[in-house]
Amino acid sequence: xxxxxxxxxxxxxxxxxxxxxxxxxxxxxxxxxxxxxxxxxxxxxxxxxxxxxxxxxxxxxxxxxxxxxxxxxxxxxxxxxxxxxxxxxxxxxxxxxxxxxxxxxxxxxxxxxxxxxxxxxxxxxxxxxxxxxxxxxxxxxxxxxxxxxxxxxxxxxxxxxxxxxxxxxxxxxxxxxxxxxxxxxxxxxxxxxxxxxxxxxxxxxxxxxxxxxxxxxxxxxxxxxxxxxxxxxxxxxxxxxxxxxxxxxxxxxxxxxxxxx
Amino acid sequence: xxxxxxxxxxxxxxxxxxxxxxxxxxxxxxxxxxxxxxxxxxxxxxxxxxxxxxxxxxxxxxxxxxxxxxxxxxxxxxxxxxxxxxxxxxxxxxxxxxxxxxxxxxxxxxxxxxxxxxxxxxxxxxxxxxxxxxxxxxxxxxxxxxxxxxxxxxxxxxxxxxxxxxxxxxxxxxxxxxxxxxxxxxxxxxxxxxxxxxxxxxxxxxxxxxxxxxxxxxxxxxxxxxxxxxxxxxxxxxxxxxxxxxxxxxxxxxxxxxxxx
DNA sequence: CAGTGGTCTAGACCACATC
DNA sequence: ATGTGGTCTAGACCACTGC
Numbered sequence: 126x127x128x129x130x131x132x133x134x135x136x137x138x139x140x141x142x143x144x145x146x147x148x149x150x151x152x153x154x155x156x157x158x159x160x161x162x163x164x165x166x167x168x169x170x171x172x173x174x175x176x177x178x179x180x181x182x183x184x185x186x187x188x189x190x191x192x193x194x195x196x197x198x199x200x201x202x203x204x205x206x207x208x209x210x211x212x213x214x215x216x217x218x219x220x221x222x223x224x225x226x227x228x229x230x231x232x233x234x235x236x237x238x239x240x241x242x243x244x245x246x247x248x249x250x251x252x253x254x255x256x257x258x259x260x261x262x263x264x265x266x267x268x269x270x271x272x273x274x275x276x277x278x279x280x281x282x283x284x285x286x287x288x289x290x291x292x293x294x295x296x297x298x299x300x301x302x303x304x305x306x307x308x309x310x311x312x313x314x315x316x317x318x319x320x321x322x323x324x325x326x327x328x329x330x331x332x333x334x335x336x337x338x339x340x341x342x343x344x345x346x347x348x349x350x351x352x353x354x355x356x357x358x359x360x361x362x363x364x365x366x367x368x369x370x371x372x373x374x375x376x377x378x379x380x381x382x383x384x385x386x
Numbered sequence: 387x388x389x390x391x392x393x394x395x396x397x398x399x400x401x402x403x404x405x406x407x408x409x410x411x412x413x414x415x416x417x418x419x420x421x422x423x424x425x426x427x428x429x430x431x432x433x434x435x436x437x438x439x440x441x442x443x444x445x446x447x448x449x450x451x452x453x454x455x456x457x458x459x460x461x462x463x464x465x466x467x468x469x470x471x472x473x474x475x476x477x478x479x480x481x482x483x484x485x486x487x488x489x490x491x492x493x494x495x496x497x498x499x500x501x502x503x504x505x506x507x508x509x510x511x512x513x514x515x516x517x518x519x520x521x522x523x524x525x526x527x528x529x530x531x532x533x534x535x536x537x538x539x540x541x542x543x544x545x546x547x548x549x550x551x552x553x554x555x556x557x558x559x560x561x562x563x564x565x566x567x568x569x570x571x572x573x574x575x576x577x578x579x580x581x582x583x584x585x586x587x588x589x590x591x592x593x594x595x596x597x598x599x600x601x602x603x604x605x606x607x608x609x610x611x612x613x614x615x616x617x618x619x620x621x622x623x624x625x626x627x628x629x630x631x632x633x634x635x636x637x638x639x640x641x642x643x644x645x646x647x
Numbered sequence: 648c649a650g651t652g653g654t655c656t657a658g659a660c661c662a663c664a665t666c
Numbered sequence: 667a668t669g670t671g672g673t674c675t676a677g678a679c680c681a682c683t684g685c
Binding site: 169 | 651
């Protein structure tokens with residue numbers, strides 16, 4: 126690790142010193158001279174190597190952190206980020222045959238991938254829908270929704286928060302109101318209630334996390350989130366659920382299949 | 387604008403001063419006390435309001451910037467970010483009926499949305515595929531690919547770079563080698579060459595941009611990118627194109643439809 | 648304890664925008 | 667000329683980690 130050789134600053138360059146330093150370190154990471162988990166040179170080492178003020182090297186380090194390349198650990202050092210296991214979400218993940226095997230989508234898929242899934246902080250409430258959710262569910266006026274909020278973890282590491290909205294007129298007095306929604310999850314319950322599912326739509330955005338999201342997913346600085354909103358439609362064409370999920374972008378690759386017809 | 391009222395610091399709080407300042411400004415933005423395009427108080431105004439050092443308010447401002455909430459403009463001030471027009475990409479965007487209308491997907495769709503599309507910096511080369519692309523295209527050994535790189539703009543603002551890889555054995559001597567690939571784009575050409583398209587797969591990741599990407603898309607700090615890799619398959623099940631695209635995440639909402647079967 | 652990163656100060660000089 | 671943000675210095679004290 127003392128093997129790491131960093132270039133000198135180029136005093137003729139217009140590029141600010143802190144950016145040059147960030148460039149050097151980024152290049153070392155890209156070249157794998159510094160591999161995931163490895164410690165970067167300490168601030169004081171960088172200060173003496175480059176002969177600059179502390180704020181300058183901190184600025185450089187902060188650039189890397191905001192790019193999601195490193196994490197600082199107080200009292201220990203700055204480390205090259207190592208990525209959590211990645212979940213690949215395929216477009217058949219809500220296929221009925223999965224549901225009929227009696228497991229909720231998340232659990233089934235994670236076990237297939239050899240990681241330990243868990244779910245925590247399930248909160249179930251009933252409330253008025255936001256205008257956005259009401260529009261997606263075709264609700265109006267007095268209609269209320271059942272809200273199921275939960276957080277998914279892989280190997281104990283949070284990767285996703287999900288909030289489902291189901292019209293109260295459908296969910297009332299069903300197992301959808303229970304923390305454990307039973308085999309196959311709420312989609313299986315919706316089908317038992319006569320809403321045979323036809324298709325889903327998903328809308329995907331990416332952005333930097335809000336503070337709450339960052340906390341709930343224990344996101345490292347510089348890691349964006351996927352914001353995915355899924356709407357489930359039954360065979361009568363009625364929207365029966367909206368699920369709003371925030372996913373750590375470095376725990377996921379989303380995958381879809383599109384017809385050419 | 388002098389209307390903006392910011393709270394005082396809470397000296398009893400454990401929360402660092404720069405975070406408290408960032409919180410105040412973020413809240414003002416969320417409440418729309420500061421709306422998109424509006425200028426934030428200048429550094430010196432914040433310094434005198436909070437009675438702190440300049441580096442402290444700069445740190446706070448930088449937090450907001452890294453969250454993508456603001457942009458600094460040298461000599462002018464710090465402004466609440468206003469978003470570019472958003473493109474919604476639907477999962478039927480490569481349907482044959484669009485192709486048969488004689489327009490490439492990007493142009494057709496943008497015109498429908500009332501924005502002026504353009505394409506620039508088309509580079510066409512032939513080279514060895516990267517291992518990743520070779521694997522996706524089922525290529526081996528000597529096989530080469532034709533590479534088409536271009537950049538898409540809306541109303542003059544770059545939103546996406548795309549690089550297509552087509553097996554050279556297919557593309558050679560076709561209009562795919564020309565900067566203007568003709569009516570319906572390269573997918574129409576592939577079909578004329580006997581590769582009737584069957585379906586596409588798309589893999590989506592989100593992350594912070596690399597330096598080059600940031601420059602090519604003129605991204606504001608704190609804006610992540612979608613990294614989307616699409617593979618096109620013909621009706622014989624053969625992969626005939628891989629398209630690697632980087633999209634500004636705040637210019638796009640991706641939308642897909644999934645079957646429940 | 649020594650070494651690490653986290654926060655903060657009080658200055659300096661520079662480059663860009665506006666009038 | 668003035669006000670804005672961009673870069674940089676040279677310190678200070680604090681909190682966390684590890685031995």
